[in-house]
Amino acid sequence: MQENSFRALDDSPCLKRLYVTSAITADDRHLGHNSFLQLFFDYFGSRKSPFFNRLELLSYDTALWQIVSTELNDAEREDMELELEHEPLSDGELEGLSSSSGHSHESTQAGNIGPPKEDHTEVTDDYEDDTDDLQLANDFRQWLTQPECYTWERVRSGFSRMPLKTLWVHYRNDELVWTVYEFVIGREPVFRPEQSATPSIHDWTDASDEDQSYAFQRL
Amino acid sequence: MFSALSRHQLRSLTYRHPVSDALYLEQFRDAIRPIRDYPSEYDPDTRIIDTGNLTSLSLYNLGTTKTANDAAELTFRLRKQLKTLRLSVASEWQPKIETLQSSPEFMEAVMIYDRECTRDKLYPFIYPFVLADKPEPMRLQELELYGVFDAFDKNNWLCAFDLHTIQKLTLMHYFDCDIGTGDSSFWSHLQSQAVSFKTFKTDCGFNEMFSFLQSSSGLEALFLYDYNRSLRPITLSGHFHSLRKLFYPEWSIRPSHTTGSILEMVVTNCPLLEELGTYLVEQDSYVSCQMHPRPLVHQVLRTRETVWLLTACRKIRLEHSMILHVLSAYT
Secondary structure: OOHHHHHHHHOOOOOOEEEEEEEEOOOOOEOOHHHHHHHHHHHHOOOOOHHHHHOOEEEEOOEEEEEEEOOOOHHHHHHHHHHHHOOOOOHHHHHHHHHHHOOHHHHHHHHHOOOOHHHHHHHHHHHHHOOOHHHHHHHHHHHHOOOOOOHHHHHHHOOOEEEEEOOHHHHOOOHHHHHHHHHHHHOOOOOOOOOOOOOOHHHHHOOOOOOOOOOOOOO | OHHHOOOOOOOEEEEEOOOOHHHHHHHOOOOOOOOOOOOHHHOOOHHHOOOOOOOEEEEEEEOOHHHHHHHHHHHHHOOOOOOEEEEEEOOOOOOOOOOOOOOHHHHHHHHHHHHHHHHOOOHHHHHHHHHOOOOOOEOOOEEEEEOOEOOOOHHHHHHHEOOOOOOEEEEEOOEOOOOOOOOOHHHHHHHHOOOOOOEEEEOOOOHHHHHHHHHOOOOOEEEEOOOOOOOOHHHHHHHOOOOOEEEOOOOOOOOOOOHHHHHHHHHHHOOOOOEEEEEEEOOOOOHHHOOOHHHHHHHHHHHOOHHHHHHHHHHHOOOHHHHHHHHHHHO
């Protein structure tokens, strides 16, 4: 799926930023954010691609990601080791930290850091034992579907680069990024008629995916 | 606010006017509310601005005769020093001359003014240049105009803008003032005068615009918004070795090339291309014929107003066969 397009991108000599406004599959479906990201990383993540190594910014529909290296610098490695020495925080402790910060925005971010909470304990164990690669890969794919990916945990992916979700507003001064943002936010959403008497109408309105809600990201 | 600035401090001015209720009425036609313009006391008083060093002027969402006249007066006053000009007009606004004079000569001038305004909503800003005895077009480096009518008179524009100095040109919200009256001579003029830009952004869909693109060279950034046309390789052939940014975000109604082949053409022929905004359609998918136009036609048909249907069809340039196909489903 989308392999022709990805193969063409792979040949680019100096493409650094890619903005995909929409992707339509052969069976007329509009891909969701998560599906596109998984397809993209399934194709490029496991092969030596100069384009993929060069890529610094990727967008799809209303989502924007920085593509960052998974190699840790010294400070990150030290943080990781420190963190691994301690038990992970419980949900109650996390909430306490969040409420003490006093800012709802910060508390939202704190709650979304890293892999899903239910996997948090296992993640630490898996990393230390490194026994179940398949489980790790599955965890990673599940994690890819989460809106935030953060810090040292990305090294577990086995990929050389990772998506880090970012905000459009950080690129307000970049002409093309802001143009893409205005396009994907400003266009009219797909029209969804009420119960229509004409069956053929559903052929082109039923382009469903897991996140077809068009709930645009607010800045 | 402006008087607080020290002398010659102001170099760039951007003002975005508030949106009047009429915009919302356009979106929700069933709503019954009086059209109420925003209070004019919130407009900046351009007369007290020290414009000695002002080289960049951006005025957005102009929607009343007063603000348009102020903007036109300010633009004309700064014509020799401006390097950047950005103007946009509210979609519901219709320019007009407010006068109490009724002499026959003056009424004739008003008729000409009104006629030009129906062809070009930006005419009020160009009007002072047209009236000038000695043409003094602005030597801008960057020009952005939003709310461009298909039928604007290129000769008026040439009175106001020296096209050869412009490096960045943006002509957006290109739309028809009437069905079938588009005037493409502006693009033919650009082609005949061998004008070229560094950055070019438009949603115009004229064949002549694409011919101009094909004949020019040296573009570094190109933003194309036309929904109904495939990007043909030959269109970009003159810009292959200079293009760094390219944006063509939508699929065409009837693509003559798959996205894979267009992508391949772009990435292999543009050695400097660093940023690309595009769409991806799986090969052999014909969804591109179905995604955008039909919902709009369906919505329009529910109103049972033929004028709306024709206007919508013109705007999205549906092919006759598709219109007949959709109509047959409803009759």
